[in-house]
Amino acid sequence: MTSAMPPSTKSKVLIVDDDHYTRTLLDRLIGKSADVRLAADGAEARKLFTAEDFNLVLMDQRLPADNGIELLREFRARRPRLVSILMTGYADVREAVAAVREGVFDYLNKPFEDLETLEAVIGKALELDRAYREIDDLRARLGDGTPAVIGRSPAMEQMLGQVRQVAGLDTTVLLEGESGTGKDVVAKLIHAWSPRAAKPFMEVNCGALPESLLESLLFGYEKGAFTGASVASAGYFEKANGGNLFLDEIADMSPKLQSNLLRVLQDHQCMRIGSTQPRQADFRLICATNRALAGEVKAGRFREDLFYRINVVAVRLPPLRERAGDVILLATHFLEHFNAKFGKSCGPLTPAAVRMLEAAQWPGNVRELQHCIERAVALHPGGPIDTMHLCPGDVPPAVGAAQSETTSGPAAYEEARALFERDYLKCILDAAGGNVSEAARLSGIPRQNLYVRMKRWGVVTDQ
Numbered sequence: 001m002t003s004a005m006p007p008s009t010k011s012k013v014l015i016v017d018d019d020h021y022t023r024t025l026l027d028r029l030i031g032k033s034a035d036v037r038l039a040a041d042g043a044e045a046r047k048l049f050t051a052e053d054f055n056l057v058l059m060d061q062r063l064p065a066d067n068g069i070e071l072l073r074e075f076r077a078r079r080p081r082l083v084s085i086l087m088t089g090y091a092d093v094r095e096a097v098a099a100v101r102e103g104v105f106d107y108l109n110k111p112f113e114d115l116e117t118l119e120a121v122i123g124k125a126l127e128l129d130r131a132y133r134e135i136d137d138l139r140a141r142l143g144d145g146t147p148a149v150i151g152r153s154p155a156m157e158q159m160l161g162q163v164r165q166v167a168g169l170d171t172t173v174l175l176e177g178e179s180g181t182g183k184d185v186v187a188k189l190i191h192a193w194s195p196r197a198a199k200p201f202m203e204v205n206c207g208a209l210p211e212s213l214l215e216s217l218l219f220g221y222e223k224g225a226f227t228g229a230s231v232a233s234a235g236y237f238e239k240a241n242g243g244n245l246f247l248d249e250i251a252d253m254s255p256k257l258q259s260n261l262l263r264v265l266q267d268h269q270c271m272r273i274g275s276t277q278p279r280q281a282d283f284r285l286i287c288a289t290n291r292a293l294a295g296e297v298k299a300g301r302f303r304e305d306l307f308y309r310i311n312v313v314a315v316r317l318p319p320l321r322e323r324a325g326d327v328i329l330l331a332t333h334f335l336e337h338f339n340a341k342f343g344k345s346c347g348p349l350t351p352a353a354v355r356m357l358e359a360a361q362w363p364g365n366v367r368e369l370q371h372c373i374e375r376a377v378a379l380h381p382g383g384p385i386d387t388m389h390l391c392p393g394d395v396p397p398a399v400g401a402a403q404s405e406t407t408s409g410p411a412a413y414e415e416a417r418a419l420f421e422r423d424y425l426k427c428i429l430d431a432a433g434g435n436v437s438e439a440a441r442l443s444g445i446p447r448q449n450l451y452v453r454m455k456r457w458g459v460v461t462d463q
């Protein structure tokens, strides 16, 4: 069963409902793992909301002297990133859907039929609140221009711990990881955290340039060294001058340049093309590769002696699929970034979107997730981001199928049941030609109930 609350810290949840039974039920359900405050009307809710910083507000739509949707609007005006859930009667679903479009995280129908779903939605809402807070926290800590490397998963914490240790040492660092895992940002972070931070950071992608161009870029040249060399130019080895030199995709370096680089690393000197005068080369080398360098050595494509020079401290960047918990953090970060960039206000992510992002495998890692959110923000006029705004091409359409094909064993019961429900709802809606009433008749599930389930899974988004 999905846990509704984070395991370590107690979240603060405000429950606003004039119905004593609902308040008691919710208090019992989440009160063990969360710090719950109860309000029976708008006045009490306002007082509590002013006094405390809540992670989540569960709001009844119909209150004695207030409208829950308007009260949430008032709260959001005071705290724009407030995560809230609206509790509504079946008759009010239309307004509840509109409230979700305005920024309410989700709505739940009363009376609650399925407590597990209720817990799951609360869990996702708290996850989103955590993502907002962690990003603020990270930004506050990195407010000095240090590149923002987002990630709180154990795999990222471990990697960042290694980076922190080696950044201050004058040693060569090899960053290994799949494409899009963040090798480039981590290289910049190493520079920012190193004693060489005030000196230049020079970077070049060894796979993107032909050999001769890469050679002249790294070594520099004297005037007349080759056709077109009308003035002398210093290379990156010289320009790095007390700073860090980042060689990306080092495995793509040609054998000739590999041996030239080895010489520079041995002698701490380099010579411009067309010159015999050795020049001081004072830089710390950071290399990156998305192919295992040891394998390249075995295959005879990379010099073994250079490999040992480079592989002093190797740091592995985990693929996104190994970073449980980071996907929503990154997605929220990118959502804010692209909202600011495009002058939009898209978001928050709906529960179905959160589930979809978390279930995806992300073979292109963080870059793929970034592009997915960029596309969603660019094409969306504003309001919550739902499954259909996220690129289905990047997210396996049949997450269930993908799951059952993996070798990691069978899915947990809850997961399998959820996947079945989503696939079944899609299937029944197709069979009914997209008509929810007909789908209700075919399935024997009451229409409102069916609609709520379909909405939860992003099978439909509006009534």
Ligand SMILES: Nc1ncnc2c1ncn2[C@@H]1O[C@H](COP(=O)(O)OP(=O)(O)OP(=O)(O)O)[C@@H](O)[C@H]1O
Binding pocket: 148, 149, 150, 151, 177, 178, 179, 180, 181, 182, 183, 184, 185, 186, 248, 289, 290, 366, 367, 370
């Ligand atoms: N942890 C992270 N936090 C924030 N942004 C990230 C993070 N990791 C990667 N990114 C962003 O994702 C994109 C891809 O990252 P980056 O270019 O560093 O990957 P890479 O491993 O160097 O990829 P490649 O091997 O293809 O060069 C960049 O826009 C980067 O800013």
